Amino acid sequence: MQISKNAVVSMHYTLRNDAGDELDSSVGGQPLDYIHGNGNLIPGLEEQLEGRQAGEKLTATVPAEKAYGPRQDQLVQQVPRSAFGDIEQIEPGMRFHAETEHGPHVVLVVDVDDENVTVDGNHPLAGETLHFEVDIQTVREATESELAHGHVHGPDGEHHHH
Structure with a gap:
C-alpha cells in the first residue's frame, strides 16, 4: 500500500542539519508512527513521503519554509x-x-x-534546512478510532506519545 492521506506509517528516521550533525534519530529505539496527511509531521517531510511504500528508504531534504519556518x-x-x-x-x-x-x-x-x-521564542530548528534519512517499516490503513483521535494507537489500544 502506498502512503496517502490517513495511512498509518511506521518509520525509522535520522535527522541531521546542514552541517551533518545528528539532531534526532529513532534508530535503535521505537519507530515513529504517524497518520499521514493530518499535520502530524512537518509539511515538507509529508510531501516527500507521499506515494512511498513499506521497505523504501529515502533521504528527504526539507527547507526551513516547509519545516519550522524562518527565524523571526x-x-x-x-x-x-x-x-x-x-x-x-x-x-x-x-x-x-x-x-x-x-x-x-x-x-x-x-x-x-x-x-x-x-x-x-523561535523553534530551535527555525531557519534550518533539515535532512531526514527515512526507512519506511510498514504502511497500513488507519482505524476509525485512530482517525477520530488523530493519532496512532498502540497494538494494545493504548496511547503512545512521542
Whole structure:
C-alpha cells in the first residue's frame, strides 16, 4: 500500500542539519508512527513521503519554509526578571515554557542582566534546512478510532506519545 492521506506509517528516521550533525534519530529505539496527511509531521517531510511504500528508504531534504519556518527576529524579546517569579538562577541556554496567546511555547534564554532576561521564542530548528534519512517499516490503513483521535494507537489500544 502506498502512503496517502490517513495511512498509518511506521518509520525509522535520522535527522541531521546542514552541517551533518545528528539532531534526532529513532534508530535503535521505537519507530515513529504517524497518520499521514493530518499535520502530524512537518509539511515538507509529508510531501516527500507521499506515494512511498513499506521497505523504501529515502533521504528527504526539507527547507526551513516547509519545516519550522524562518527565524523571526520579533520572537527575541526582553522580559523583566520579575516575570520569572522566584527562579533565582537564570542563565543563557535554559529553556522555559511560556504561556502565550497561541498557547504554551518554549523559549530559550539567550542573555541575562540585572533587570532583564532576553528570550528567543523561535523553534530551535527555525531557519534550518533539515535532512531526514527515512526507512519506511510498514504502511497500513488507519482505524476509525485512530482517525477520530488523530493519532496512532498502540497494538494494545493504548496511547503512545512521542
